Amino acid sequence: MKEFETYTLANGIRGIHRQVRSGVSHCALVVNSGSRDERPSEYGIAHFTEHALFKGTERRKAYQVNCRLENLGGELNAYTTKEDTTIHATTLKSDFSKAAELIADVAFNSTFPERELKKEREVIVDEINTYKDSPADMIFDTFEDMIFEGSQLGHNILGRKAALKNYTTERIHRFVNRTHTTDQMVFASVGNISERRIREIAERYFATVPTSTRNFKRIVPAPIAQFEKNISKHLHQAHCIIGGRAYSLNDERRLPLALLINTLGGPCANSLLNIAVRERNGLTYNIEANYTPYTDTGAASIYFSSDRDKIDRCRELVAEQIGELCKNSLTARQLAIAKKQYMGQVAIAMESRESYMIGTGKSYLIYNEVEPIEKVYARVEAITREQIADIANEIFGLTSTLIYK
16 A cells, blocks of 8 residues: 555645544645735735634534534644645544535635624734733744845734734635635545545545636745844843744755754754753753745744843853854764654654644645655665754854844
8 A cells, every 4th residue: 555645636636645544534725825925915814814714604604614523523723834824624534524525615615704804803913912922932933024024934924913904805805816726735634544535525525616726926035134133022031043044845955954953952852952051051941943944945043042141151052062063073973863863753743643644735735745754764864964064054154143132
């Protein structure tokens, strides 16, 4: 049996399915549309649309959408990123068809009634206020706004409170019609369901959607100068983020960079930065490195929080660790451990079938294929110390810095 079964419907919607032995099934519609596809007058509308999808369709009221799967013990949810919107559901195997039908209904038949939009605006205002109360979250988005300033990626997903009142039923329909096209969609599924049955369900609920094609292109962000900026937030602790642009989803150096980031400041307690800054010096509770690849660019960063009077010492220690990596100081043993650790994390993450399904759907959406895990492991094993050093120099040789105090 193949690891995945793939298919394409007549209207261009692609499908990918993995059959596994389980009484639970997962499915998702991954749409290649996010906040970077908004026009300047639409900032925040992609996220608002994701909320509005659950507020009623041509045949269901909002409460019927919300209760359809929950009454069966399942769940329906959605989220928006800068480049995609995902509607996903989890149900018992016996209710898989109901989940697929509901996803199709909210994706293609939502009516976005104004009475519901009015209530949802208040929900999103609360979401924005909560977000602003969390500097540890806000600094990441502010940093990306700055390194991608002037580009489609240089604005917050949530948008601004003042703009929400402008997003009417008509404007949301226009945004959906422009960006949610069938050539930019993948229906992904995991469960103990045969390929034949999956195709039947996809044909029944998704193949009847009229064919549509994207008629715009994303613009590669223009270069910007490095910066260092301090913003007064009157906080008890200082928050600092250091980094810049990085490799895109289509760059062969993406995997070595992911390994570097994981080694430098991944989730394990033995990451280089955690040992140097937290364990040896006790200067921070949380220090981490992150990498977010996009279609045509990416962002790599190091984040930490600390007492205000200790922020400079933390920066010195971070610079020391980066400097050592740039000088190819990572030993063969350290690299072997880093590879083993990274591959173990990938394997464990795959145990979450819902996350694995969504990741598979996104891969198929971007690359029109999914690389077998054995090939991923082989590519990880092939990474050299010299590659790590070269990438460390390129990504962290010249960085920008943002500090909240």
